[in-house]
Amino acid sequence: MTAASNPLDMPARFAIELEKLDPDVAFRASLSHVHHTWARTFHSRPELYIRPQTLQEIQKVVTLARRMRRRVVTVGCGHSPSDLTCTSAWMVNLDDYNKVLKVDRERKTMTVEAGIRMHNLNLAAKEHGLTMPSLGSIDDQSIAGAIATATHGSSLSHGLISESIVSLRIVLSNGQSVKCSPTQSPDLFRAALVSLGALGIIVEVEYQLREHSDIEWVQTILPIEDVLAKWENGLWTSDEFVRVWWLPYMRRAIVWRASASTKPLRKPEYNWYGGAMGYHSYHILLWISQYVPRVLPWVEWFVFGMQYGFKDGYTMSAVEEQRTGLLMNCLYSQFVNEWSIPLSKGPEALTRLTNWLHGDERGSAIPFSPKGLYVHSPIEVRVARPNASGTRPYLDTSFADTPSLYLNATLYRPYGQNPPCRERYYEAFEHLMKEMGGRPHWAKNFQSVDHRYLSSVYDTDLDDFLRVRNEVDPDGMFLGAWHRRTILPPRSELPIFPLEEKEVVRRDRSTGGADWIGQQARWWDGGEDVFEKKDITETGSEESFDLMAGAEAEASILLESLKDELDSPEFERRVREGSSGDQVFEKM
Numbered sequence: 264m265t266a267a268s269n270p271l272d273m274p275a276r277f278a279i280e281l282e283k284l285d286p287d288v289a290f291r292a293s294l295s296h297v298h299h300t301w302a303r304t305f306h307s308r309p310e311l312y313i314r315p316q317t318l319q320e321i322q323k324v325v326t327l328a329r330r331m332r333r334r335v336v337t338v339g340c341g342h343s344p345s346d347l348t349c350t351s352a353w354m355v356n357l358d359d360y361n362k363v364l365k366v367d368r369e370r371k372t373m374t375v376e377a378g379i380r381m382h383n384l385n386l387a388a389k390e391h392g393l394t395m396p397s398l399g400s401i402d403d404q405s406i407a408g409a410i411a412t413a414t415h416g417s418s419l420s421h422g423l424i425s426e427s428i429v430s431l432r433i434v435l436s437n438g439q440s441v442k443c444s445p446t447q448s449p450d451l452f453r454a455a456l457v458s459l460g461a462l463g464i465i466v467e468v469e470y471q472l473r474e475h476s477d478i479e480w481v482q483t484i485l486p487i488e489d490v491l492a493k494w495e496n497g498l499w500t501s502d503e504f505v506r507v508w509w510l511p512y513m514r515r516a517i518v519w520r521a522s523a524s525t526k527p528l529r530k531p532e533y534n535w536y537g538g539a540m541g542y543h544s545y546h547i548l549l550w551i552s553q554y555v556p557r558v559l560p561w562v563e564w565f566v567f568g569m570q571y572g573f574k575d576g577y578t579m580s581a582v583e584e585q586r587t588g589l590l591m592n593c594l595y596s597q598f599v600n601e602w603s604i605p606l607s608k609g610p611e612a613l614t615r616l617t618n619w620l621h622g623d624e625r626g627s628a629i630p631f632s633p634k635g636l637y638v639h640s641p642i643e644v645r646v647a648r649p650n651a652s653g654t655r656p657y658l659d660t661s662f663a664d665t666p667s668l669y670l671n672a673t674l675y676r677p678y679g680q681n682p683p684c685r686e687r688y689y690e691a692f693e694h695l696m697k698e699m700g701g702r703p704h705w706a707k708n709f710q711s712v713d714h715r716y717l718s719s720v721y722d723t724d725l726d727d728f729l730r731v732r733n734e735v736d737p738d739g740m741f742l743g744a745w746h747r748r749t750i751l752p753p754r755s756e757l758p759i760f761p762l763e764e765k766e767v768v769r770r771d772r773s774t775g776g777a778d779w780i781g782q783q784a785r786w787w788d789g790g791e792d793v794f795e796k797k798d799i800t801e802t803g804s805e806e807s808f809d810l811m812a813g814a815e816a817e818a819s820i821l822l823e824s825l826k827d828e829l830d831s832p833e834f835e836r837r838v839r840e841g842s843s844g845d846q847v848f849e850k851m
């Protein structure tokens with residue numbers, strides 16, 4: 264172990280605990296990984312970044328973390344733009360645990376290691392004439408990461424991506440690997456289907472596929488009045504997949520629809536603006552709007568006119584494989600704030616939001632001033648039907664008894680810069696969503712949600728999720744600041760867990776995004792061991808939290824000690840390249 268490569272030396276006890284475990288099971292960790300979200304909205308530096316390749320290696324990590332009293336975050340490919348995957352403790356990534364384990368062609372199911380990316384899952388499925396029944400905008404996510412935050416596509420014939428999970432296997436904080444399904448540990452299964460990384464490490468997924476197919480998609484630009492007129496009359500049922508991009512300033516919308524097709528594959532007609540020219544000119548215009556926000560309505564008109572047509576009714580179409588035809592270019596780094604509300608409330612929500620963006624605070628009944636506020640468009644409008652698998656995840660963001668509408672207020676971060684309008688836009692947007700009983704997309708950049716609000720919209724499902732979660736992870740090995748801020752009650756009602764990690768420093772980076780530093784209720788082993796020294800038996804007593812306050816002092820000292828490194832060109836390079844630093848111990 265070369266401590267020299269890392270100012271945060273591993274404590275002496277680490278080597279002792281490691282030696283107690285089977286040396287033939289590798290421990291593949293690096294000391295200097297820099298984690299960042301896909302959008303580079305958050306960066307954090309785990310004490311250890313571990314890339315296991317077998318189930319035994321994963322179990323070894325959990326056992327060691329438990330003995331070293333460390334929190335564990337499992338990261339897929341970091342596409343969640345919030346601080347959900349930030350940690351200063353131990354980070355596990357399953358990119359090297361990504362094999363296809365079994366294909367049952369008759370049942371059309373495939374069992375895979377949980378680190379597999381959905382793109383590769385679908386490629387493997389295609390070899391057997393199969394495909395995933397639905398997809399969202401991209402397929403880069405790990406299958407475990409995608410289901411963990413209730414990832415969805417846009418179809419009234421499909422629910423969440425996790426709806427096609429037949430069974431899964433999860434390594435719990437006691438190191439046991441448990442298989443669960445609708446008939447095996449059904450409670451654990453319902454919690455694990457949307458786990459927020461808070462239950463354990465999902466290691467295997469059995470996925471229900473369907474016959475491989477192509478789709479023909481057609482997109483048309485229309486006045487929003489036409490779209491609203493069709494809302495209950497076929498807009499969402501004309502095809503298997505339908506999604507809408509809402510252009511609030513032009514009061515128009517792009518309707519994209521697709522259904523299975525046996526026609527010959529056909530690319531969309533060439534649009535010179537649709538490639539690099541459009542990408543870079545839009546990016547530059549968004550950058551200009553950072554300084555002159557009032558150009559944004561013009562930018563919407565120009566960019567979407569060039570891309571989708573200036574005249575109503577302009578149509579483009581193509582025939583593609585479903586596994587690629589459902590995907591889209593999500594362009595630039597972005598904040599995304601997406602909520603689900605009952606589909607029936609869509610016209611009211613979109614009309615009020617559009618009017619608010621046009622400056623009509625009173626008429627929109629959104630009590631925040633829209634004065635001087637300009638936002639990026641489009642607003643993404645998608646749908647899902649209620650879970651039809653018979654086993655509904657406790658934290659299913661779609662509604663159980665009515666079709667769901669997902670509204671996504673995307674704000675781009677041109678060249679990594681935060682847009683000036685985010686706080687007020689999202690304040691107003693979330694006010695409207697909450698008024699309609701909305702549920703925030705777990706992965707995204709919502710900012711005004713706590714346990715009290717989530718209890719009001721998830722009712723006993725949130726209680727059931729937390730019951731199962733606390734049973735299988737009583738020390739909070741898989742809990743961090745994000746969970747405490749959202750799904751967990753305040754510390755006064757539910758004491759901090761022995762291994763729960765707290766955010767102690769969040770520092771904006773000059774190059775965009777934020778550095779996130781956390782600390783657990785106990786001090787790193789270099790300092791005093793609060794749980795042994797003060798014999799704090801019940802979890803989360805005041806003292807331990809006060810010590811957390813002490814941890815703030817400690818963390819600002821830590822930040823000072825790290826400041827030079829965090830601002831160093833070397834760290835910038837690693838952030839830019841997303842390098843995982845040097846592999847320190849390969850086989851322990």
Ligand SMILES: Cc1cc2nc3c(=O)[nH]c(=O)nc-3n(C[C@H](O)[C@H](O)[C@H](O)COP(=O)(O)OP(=O)(O)OC[C@H]3O[C@@H](n4cnc5c(N)ncnc54)[C@H](O)[C@@H]3O)c2cc1C
Nearest residue numbers: 339340341342343399400405408411414415459460465706
């Ligand atoms: C460009 C872009 C497009 C997107 N498109 C869509 C879309 O169309 N629809 C939609 O709904 N969402 C969409 N998302 C959101 C995305 O699907 C979610 O953020 C998803 O969780 C990311 O998957 P990931 O593998 O990157 O997981 P991460 O972001 O790395 O992790 C997400 C959560 O999963 C947990 N996790 C990861 N692996 C495991 C594991 N093996 N065991 C237990 N927990 C685990 C993590 O701890 C964390 O809590 C998009 C995001 C981006 C950046």
Ligand SMILES: O=C1O[C@H](CO)[C@@H](O)[C@@H]1O
Nearest residue numbers: 400593597599643671673
């Ligand atoms: O998070 C997401 O980003 C894209 C929009 O860029 C959207 O489709 C997805 O849910």
